[in-house]
Amino acid sequence: MAQAGVSEQGPEWLLRRNCSITPGQLGGVFVALAVLSLLVAVFFWFMGATLVLAFTAIELMALATAFLVYARHATDRECIRITGGQLVVEQELAGQTRRCEFARHAVRIEPRRDGDRLVELRGGGQVVKIGRFLRSELRPALAAEIRRALHSG
Structure with missing residues (x-):
């Protein structure tokens, strides 16, 4: 622009x-996705699928890394x-x-x-x-x- x-x-x-989302908004999206993913992972952990929680943690770390790279260059x-x-x-x-x-x-x-x-x-x-x-x-x-x-x- x-x-x-x-x-x-x-x-x-x-x-x-030309960024469609601010770093602050991106943080809000990340928190919402993390809470949803963790709720699903905890549900399946209680159902006996204990590995789901570990894969959710890996997924959230990868997502956080991608969001941080984006936020660093957004301005x-x-x-x-x-x-x-x-x-x-x-x-x-x-x-x-x-x-x-x-x-x-x-x-x-x-x-x-x-x-x-x-x-x-x-x-x-x-x-x-x-x-x-x-x-x-x-x-x-x-x-x-x-x-x-x-x-x-």
């Missing part, structure tokens, strides 16, 4: 994952902002934030031609790839938009 706008400092693009985002004489890129991936600043007049914006086809920003010895949360056919338009904004101010 991409949101382009103008903040107090200047043009800004916010690119985020991933990229924020590209033009502030004064700078192009600022903030990337948050799996809870880690990376910030790069480029001199507005010295940044090069290139759509990549290799397999990942992300937009590449180069300048001052730094290279940053952006656009991972956009469909590949929209990435050249993002590059053109940023290029226009850099040259218009």
Whole structure:
């Protein structure tokens, strides 16, 4: 999902994952599934099928692992902002934030031609790839938009 706008400092693009459920909602779903699975497992344990409880525990551990991986990446985002004489890129991936600043007049914006086809920003010895949360056919338009904004101010 991409949101382009103008903040107090200047043009800004916010690119985020398209997540259908928040980490909090996911926790609620996990708790509901865990309670239901445990109720069924305890019922069968009392009926004499003692191994059901062990397999339920394994199932819930696998489900918890999958949900944690999802939740860790649910808030991933990229924020590209033009502030004064700078192009600022903030990337948050799996809870880690990376910030790069480029001199507005010295940044090069290139759509990549290799397999990942992300937009590449180069300048001052730094290279940053952006656009991972956009469909590949929209990435050249993002590059053109940023290029226009850099040259218009």
